[in-house]
Amino acid sequence: MKNERVSxxxxxxxxxxxxxxxxxxDQDTNTRVFGKCNLPHYHGHNYELIVKVTGEVDPxxxxxxxxxxxxxxxxxxxxxxxxxxxxxxxVLEFKTxxxxxxxxxxxxxxxxRPEIAEHFDLQIRLYETPRNFVEYxxx
Numbered sequence: 574m575k576n577e578r579v580s581x582x583x584x585x586x587x588x589x590x591x592x593x594x595x596x597x598x599d600q601d602t603n604t605r606v607f608g609k610c611n612l613p614h615y616h617g618h619n620y621e622l623i624v625k626v627t628g629e630v631d632p633x634x635x636x637x638x639x640x641x642x643x644x645x646x647x648x649x650x651x652x653x654x655x656x657x658x659x660x661x662x663x664v665l666e667f668k669t670x671x672x673x674x675x676x677x678x679x680x681x682x683x684x685x686r687p688e689i690a691e692h693f694d695l696q697i698r699l700y701e702t703p704r705n706f707v708e709y710x711x712x
Contacts, residue, residue, distance in 0.1 A: 621700035
């Protein structure tokens, strides 16, 4: 059987607080643009993270990737850094980047990309709420 491309998905979960704020704007502008997400004492989300890896099925294992290995990478590189954290205060990347769902997805991708072999495609889907989610890179 010839190698076929298949996408595999690993779902993970983390809880984190953040505040959306642009330090170059005055408080009225921040409040108008970000609303309750700009509250000075932060707010939290129960994030759902879906990591999608696409590649050819290995004829020896039958896997695209070993899901246990993928889970361990996500746990070590993302969950240990993000879970039960204040993203603005505790995660280095968000000292200078507004931790919107869009930016969180990009940061997660940039952290995971070096951990996943180049011949695989990688996509991040991040649910901030059950109805609000982002994907990076976009299709």
